[in-house]
Amino acid sequence: MRYDDPQLRILLAGEYVLGLMPSLARARFERLMARDPALAQEVSDWAERFAPLDATVRPVMPPAEVWRKIERHIGADAKPGSEPQAPQRNFLNSLGLWRGLAGASAALAAALALFVILRPVAPPEVVAVLTDTAGTPAFIATRTGGSQQIAVAPVRTQAIDAHKSLELWAIAGGSPKPLGLVPPTFGGQLEIASASITGDTTALAISLEPENGSPSGAPTGPVLFQGRVLAANP
């Protein structure tokens, strides 16, 4: 095979991305790619051209077992202390949607895009994206560069009963910690101290509570929104 013919290189790169190369030819092609950056670039270009076809797939939530197996495989060389804490059992696992937030990557991207449009100045760090039970992003928690505050804001107005409120909770090892009431109306936001999201906070959750929040300091209503903490207090 002549790999110096520019036309042929482009075609081979395309065939590689289509998955049409026989195993041996593919292995040879991959070795070549490793030392020929221009060829690797042709392959990346084809991959980007065809990638929209993969967006036509219906996302399917993989079973939790897959992630557990991955964790077991990578366990040995993982940095100690950075392992995500298991979410508190009774509070969130019982709801069965712990990993449900994963389904929302597309909608999540849309929510992030919206957010960037609204805040064009300093690139904010996304602390968490809280999704509803269907996986649609509903609230976004962000920290603006160097700020001691985290803003939690709805990405669109949530319709709730006038005599109810939405209360934000930090989920760490023990009981959920109340962080305040989040406004349900788009444009509003709750500001919390950055320090209240500690390193062991694994998730944020919002429950439906009486008008002035939970009277007991623990969630009393259903958890309507939740999201994994992506970036704890630095």
Place this chain on the structure above:
Amino acid sequence: MDNRAGALDLQLLMRRVVRRDRAAFAALYDRTSPQLFGVAMRILRQREEAEDVLQECFVAVWDRADTYDAQKSSVMTWLLSILRHRAIDRRRRRAHMEDRLGSEEELLSLRASIGDDADRGAGLRELYKCLQELESAPRRAVLLAYVYGYTHEELAQRLAAPTGTIKSWIRRSLDRLKRCLE
């Protein structure tokens, strides 16, 4: 081609994964695994095998995170490349595939599940427009190969044409697609 904000966010996660940050790795998995699993299911049509491939894919991502080059491709495209080749390998090792595919019109009418993602949507529209310019049989060959992982031999059987003809259809289609998309 990803939505820009989403793509940027995945890049930030990737940078942390390179530094062996497990929380970032978990977030990357959460954000991308449903689509990747969907793609694996579409190629393999068999749940256990798709699960194995998804697992292999993410173990490889963890092991080879430092080979990701943000200049060359988006994170999602990189992840898809790793997954797709594994899924196709797995599919080839199988003796026989039951064939339950629709027409290419069905393929073409598939709407982007990422409807809100304007950039991805535009990329898909453009690709569809260029695919429509191909003749029917070569277009089917390209789509069956990419979307369902068909080999040259399977394409020959399915499209009732000699393997040599399939190969030249593919090359001609690639050539035309590249020019159309430029």
